[in-house]
Amino acid sequence: MRDHTQTVWNQVAEDYQNVFRLGSNSYNESLLHFWQEEKMIFPGCRVLDIGCGVGKYGVMLSRLGCDVTLTDISPEMLRYAEINLANTPSPWRTFLCDFHEVTGKDAPFSTPFDFTLSTMSPAISDLHSVKKMSEITKGTCFLACFCSWNQPLRDEIIRRAGRVPSCPHGDLRNHCENMYRIISSAGFTPKIKVVEYSWQDKRTPDEMTEYLLQHDFRGETDYSDWRQALYRASKEIGAGKEFLTDAVFTHVAWIWWQT
Numbered sequence: 001m002r003d004h005t006q007t008v009w010n011q012v013a014e015d016y017q018n019v020f021r022l023g024s025n026s027y028n029e030s031l032l033h034f035w036q037e038e039k040m041i042f043p044g045c046r047v048l049d050i051g052c053g054v055g056k057y058g059v060m061l062s063r064l065g066c067d068v069t070l071t072d073i074s075p076e077m078l079r080y081a082e083i084n085l086a087n088t089p090s091p092w093r094t095f096l097c098d099f100h101e102v103t104g105k106d107a108p109f110s111t112p113f114d115f116t117l118s119t120m121s122p123a124i125s126d127l128h129s130v131k132k133m134s135e136i137t138k139g140t141c142f143l144a145c146f147c148s149w150n151q152p153l154r155d156e157i158i159r160r161a162g163r164v165p166s167c168p169h170g171d172l173r174n175h176c177e178n179m180y181r182i183i184s185s186a187g188f189t190p191k192i193k194v195v196e197y198s199w200q201d202k203r204t205p206d207e208m209t210e211y212l213l214q215h216d217f218r219g220e221t222d223y224s225d226w227r228q229a230l231y232r233a234s235k236e237i238g239a240g241k242e243f244l245t246d247a248v249f250t251h252v253a254w255i256w257w258q259t
Helices: 003-020 028-037 058-061 074-086 127-135 154-163 173-187 206-217 223-238
Strands: 046-050 067-072 093-097 114-121 138-150 191-203 244-258
Touching: 003 127, 028 058, 028 114, 028 191, 028 244, 046 058, 046 154, 058 067, 058 074, 074 093, 093 138, 127 138, 127 173, 138 173, 154 206, 154 223, 154 244, 173 244, 206 223, 206 244, 223 244
Parallel strands: 046 067, 046 114, 067 093, 114 138
Antiparallel strands: 138 244, 191 244
């Protein structure tokens, strides 16, 4: 299972890096401001990012003077994270692991962190991982989870290709509500704030086809047939344009608690 998960995240690491290269956006900046306003972070605090991806928040926090530890199951994600953090001023380190498998008492988790975060990551998904996250934190734990997702262009392409579209991330609202219940059952008093988060990605018909195959058709046996159908639908909708504008409209639940 771990090898399969590593493969999946390794495959999308370059996409995450391409987004990182676009720079910070209003959502990232508002999240950073929220952490500061709520005094979750401060210069010199020890921060752990579980499921860090390519280190987007690690870079932002390091620039604020935090001592940052980044963990991820994907070596390719961490390779990019190390590149991105190379010129940041504060101490940082990366650690390859499956958070579900670590004890929480081994390095680098043996010294408690002031602030532990996990954003849009499956690493924190059950009572065991919530308890472990809390045990290694002496301040604030923070989760960010999508609770709604609307991607009109994606849905229309999939529909024209011959399949009924569904949310690629499952029942998001139920997941957020479940995480809130899990944190409460672990003995903590979680707080929650729901914010809007929308963005646009520009892709050629070829890129859109590969994106959809990777995210919505993984595991299919007739890849070549779906590739042709998705490409044809992308070309039709694009009407001769070089790029398609893929707009995504979401809501994100910020959930945090004190340990």
